[in-house]
Amino acid sequence: MNNEQYGDNDLFTYFGGGFVSSKDSSENTDRKVTDNRSIEGSCAEEEKNMQASDACGGLTAEEEDALKDESADTPSDKKEEAKVTFTHSTYICYAGMSKPISKYFSSDQIPLLTLEDVRKRMEKDFPEMSKQRTNMDYDAKKNIIVPVIAKGKKGSGAFFHDESRGYFFSASSLMEWKNEFTISYLAAEDGFYEVRDTSIGVFVSKVDINMLWKHSDTAREFIDHASRVDKLYPCSEGFKFKLPKIPIQMMQQLISLFADYSKKNNGIEVMGVIYWDQIKEKFLLDIPLQEVHKHGIMVDYSSFPHHVIKVMEVHSHNTMYAFFSSIDNEDELGTHLYGVIGNLKETNNNIQFDIKTRAGVAGRFIPIPSASILEGEYEDRDNSWNAMQRLLYPHNWKKQVKIVNGV
Numbered sequence: 001m002n003n004e005q006y007g008d009n010d011l012f013t014y015f016g017g018g019f020v021s022s023k024d025s026s027e028n029t030d031r032k033v034t035d036n037r038s039i040e041g042s043c044a045e046e047e048k049n050m051q052a053s054d055a056c057g058g059l060t061a062e063e064e065d066a067l068k069d070e071s072a073d074t075p076s077d078k079k080e081e082a083k084v085t086f087t088h089s090t091y092i093c094y095a096g097m098s099k100p101i102s103k104y105f106s107s108d109q110i111p112l113l114t115l116e117d118v119r120k121r122m123e124k125d126f127p128e129m130s131k132q133r134t135n136m137d138y139d140a141k142k143n144i145i146v147p148v149i150a151k152g153k154k155g156s157g158a159f160f161h162d163e164s165r166g167y168f169f170s171a172s173s174l175m176e177w178k179n180e181f182t183i184s185y186l187a188a189e190d191g192f193y194e195v196r197d198t199s200i201g202v203f204v205s206k207v208d209i210n211m212l213w214k215h216s217d218t219a220r221e222f223i224d225h226a227s228r229v230d231k232l233y234p235c236s237e238g239f240k241f242k243l244p245k246i247p248i249q250m251m252q253q254l255i256s257l258f259a260d261y262s263k264k265n266n267g268i269e270v271m272g273v274i275y276w277d278q279i280k281e282k283f284l285l286d287i288p289l290q291e292v293h294k295h296g297i298m299v300d301y302s303s304f305p306h307h308v309i310k311v312m313e314v315h316s317h318n319t320m321y322a323f324f325s326s327i328d329n330e331d332e333l334g335t336h337l338y339g340v341i342g343n344l345k346e347t348n349n350n351i352q353f354d355i356k357t358r359a360g361v362a363g364r365f366i367p368i369p370s371a372s373i374l375e376g377e378y379e380d381r382d383n384s385w386n387a388m389q390r391l392l393y394p395h396n397w398k399k400q401v402k403i404v405n406g407v
Contacts, residue, residue: 011171011186011195011235015202019238020372084138086110092118092145094126101145118145127180128159160222165215167222169229185212185219187226188235196361199278200311200336202240205361237366239359241373243276243311248375250274250285252391255341257287258316259351259390261401262344267318270401271297274312275304284308287397291404294318296327310336312373317342321382322354324365333363337373343383352385 012019088110090101101110104121115136123129129147137146159177160167166181168174174195178184184195185207192212196203212219226232254272261268269292275284289300297315313332317323322342324332332338336359343354355378359366370378378386 010233011174011193011204012238012240014171014175015197015240017240019202019204019240020368021236021238021366083114084140086113086118086145087143090143090145092122092147094122094147115145119147122147126161128161128177160218160225162216162218165218167218169226169232171233171235185222186235187222187229187232189232190234192223192226193235193237194361194364196335198335199242199309200276201242201359203335203359203361203366204235204238205359205364205366206237207364239366239368239372244283245375246274246283246312246373248388249391250283251374251376252388253393254285254314255344255351255353255388256390257393257397258318258341258353259344259346261292262316262318264403267294267320268292268403269294269297269316269318271299271313271315273301273310274314275308276311278307278309283311287400289400289402291402293404310334312337312339314339314341316340316344319344322356324356324358329363329365332360332365335361337368338365339370343385346390349390350387351390352387354382354384355386356380 086101088100088102088107090110091098092101092104101113101118104118105113115138116131119129119131119134119136123134126147128134135148137148138144139146159169159173161177161181164182166174166177166184167187168177168184169187171186174184174186178195178197182196184197186193186195192207192209194203194205194207209223213223257272258270261270271288271290271292273286273288275286276282277284284304286302286304288302291298313334313336315328317340320342322340324338324340328338328340337357338360339355339357341353341355343352345352355370357368357370357373357380359368370380376388378384
């Protein structure tokens with residue numbers, strides 16, 4: 001079978017569209033994850049082919065052969081089969097492990113168990129193993145139980161997971177289960193993508209395969225499994241903003257502050273942070289305590305209640321071009337938005353500037369159009385000379401900024 005069993009795989013469509021991105025991605029994961037080999041029966045083949053860990057040492061030679069047998073019968077097609085009797089030598093093979101049934105049940109319980117009893121117990125450890133989605137395959141001759149995650153009502157498919165991360169082979173499966181995990185990964189035809197659905201927006205960024213490989217045993221199992229999928233679907237980087245656009249008056253105040261400091265000491269960099277109050281449903285612009293000089297900022301972020309979330313950090317480059325420096329790349333590790341304002345000039349109460357914005361995902365970046373997150377019209381190229389009228393800002397903002405001698 002190919003990945004059609006998991007459903008169509010247009011990730012952006014599943015999220016309702018509205019994504020923005022740059023065509024030029026700096027991420028480079030060249031490994032192609034397609035192969036001529038297909039998945040047989042969702043994850044059943046993989047569970048049978050994977051090398052089990054220490055528990056596999058307890059299998060007989062016949063049972064080990066069964067784990068590699070791609071043509072094994074699938075008694076799950078006969079839901080109302082005759083009662084089976086399990087023994088202490090019965091093994092459960094799932095998610096890369098092979099464990100004796102006695103790991104989960106007592107000696108008195110084992111002879112009385114049904115396949116449904118086993119599934120219910122396994123569901124406690126593997127939430128994807130619901131009754132609607134799971135076929136419990138049992139080969140009486142080989143005495144092996146292989147739970148198979150079948151296609152569900154919403155097109156769910158086989159996937160891997162650990163405590164906080166889910167690893168998927170289709171957009172439909174990812175969408176059905178993403179709320180169970182902090183971070184999701186999607187195998188695509190050109191590599192692997194990390195998906196974070198946050199209160200700010202949906203971040204889809206390409207992940208370097210070597211970095212993903214280092215995450216965990218589950219990640220490595222996921223990568224290996226993806227190479228056996230007959231067909232994976234296209235994906236691309238992008239960001240979908242879930243909040244209203246940031247008000248133009250807020251940007252006018254911030255850029256007015258930036259313009260004032262660009263005149264000092266041959267140009268000083270300054271920073272502002274935009275937050276979203278989830279209760280009052282409005283943006284807040286904060287100027288945190290900071291030590292600033294011509295080429296850098298040391299900032300002490302302000303504290304807010306948990307319902308006030310950081311949306312965007314914006315800093316100035318005084319009269320220099322608007323660009324993200326190597327220092328910015330090293331420092332901007334949060335999963336939110338970033339902006340830089342540069343090429344600042346002021347004439348007749350009008351401020352001209354260049355702007356660049358991007359979505360950041362744990363140190364990876366997705367360039368995005370400024371107009372997709374900010375009210376107003378912006379051009380993001382160098383020497384674009386965006387213009388805004390100066391707007392008064394609170395006097396106490398300057399008390400937050402201390403100019404120091406920078407090197």
